[in-house]
Amino acid sequence: MSRSRMADLSLLLVAMMWGCTFLIVQKAVQVLPPFAFNSIRFTGAALLLALITAVFYRKEWNQLSWKMVCHSLLLGLFLFMGYGFQTMGLLYTTTSNTGFITGLSVVLVPFLSLALLRHAISRYTWFSACLAAAGLYLLTFTGSALSLNKGDGLILLCAVAFALQIAYTGVYAPRYPALPLATLQLAVVGLLSIAASLIFEGSSTLAHSGELIGKPDVLWALLISIGPTSAFAFWIQTACQKYTTPSRVAIIYAMEPVFAAGTGLVFGGETLGISALLGCLCILAAMLMAELSAESSGYKNMYFFSLRVFRKK
Secondary structure, three states, X not given: OOHHHHHHHHHHHHHHHHHHOHHHHHHHOOOOOHHHHHHHHHHHHHHHHHHHHHHHOHXXXXXXXXXXXXXXXXXXXXXXXXXXXXXXHOOOOOHHHHHHHHHOHHHHHHHHHHHHHOOOOOHHHHHHHHHHHHHHHHHHOOOOOOOOOOHHHHHHHHHHHHHHHHHHHHHHOOOOOHXXXXXXXXXXXXXXXXXXXXXXXXXXXXXXXXXXXXXHHHHHHHHHHHHHHHHHHHHHHHHHXXXXXXXXXXXXXXXXHHHHHHHHHHHOOOOOOHHHHHHHHHHHHHHHHHHHHHHHHHHHHHHHHHHHHHHHO
16 A cells, blocks of 8 residues: 555544544533633643653654744644634634534645645646535535624634645645654644633633543543544644645545534434535545545556656666
8 A cells, every 4th residue: 555545544534533523522612611621632732742752753853953843833823723713713603604614624725735835736636625615515504504704704714724734734744753743733732722721711711620621521532632633633644744735635634524423423313414415425525536536646657657767778
């Protein structure tokens, strides 16, 4: 199996982890406010990755440089802005609007990839991105229409921030070792979340967070969020974006709400209508199309390489 295919399958695992744990995190932030939750989540994830690096990959810290720190700050800022704008937007808009507009990053990433990496975007990639966006609409707005309000502007900024994080990870991931880059990025998110919690949720929230962590819903959500869905998820993303394109990452991540819908169906007692099922099928088709087009492109590259070798002989 090629590195590119392994990278895409690993990123699909990340999308599955995020989607399948959505219900758990949703219950937790009803007890512990979002910024306080994220401050513990991302700070804990950064410490976990730092410990793993110190024990098993100590030599990677030798490659630490000011450039890596600055680029990690940028990635962390984009990631924090994504979560921050999403949290604030939820105060003024619906969950459906939030899910759909956040998912529009799947369409924004190819533009950013073209601008930042000069990647030629094939018609298959564009079609896959648009098909995924259509699937997100069908999955999110079951039996209803998109109705915009003032919070949707904040959610759009959230989509732009997440798209920038994916695109710039594609720029920086090949330059640096994955573990230190992911560790520093998550540390930035943790520190900025602490500051946001103090500003928007008050100092008493963090002061009493120790008591709230003991509650089963919060403790279980933090254990899952610190390890699998933060530390390992962003480690995987940073490592895998050396072998795949940001556009394909965005299309694969569009599977997250599909896994979330499946989890809600099985464990949350929710139901899926025909529209939502069609949406899931559209997103799945978009991901498969992106994979098949990438494989076809790989075969073409091998063909032309073989021709050049044959001509040299």
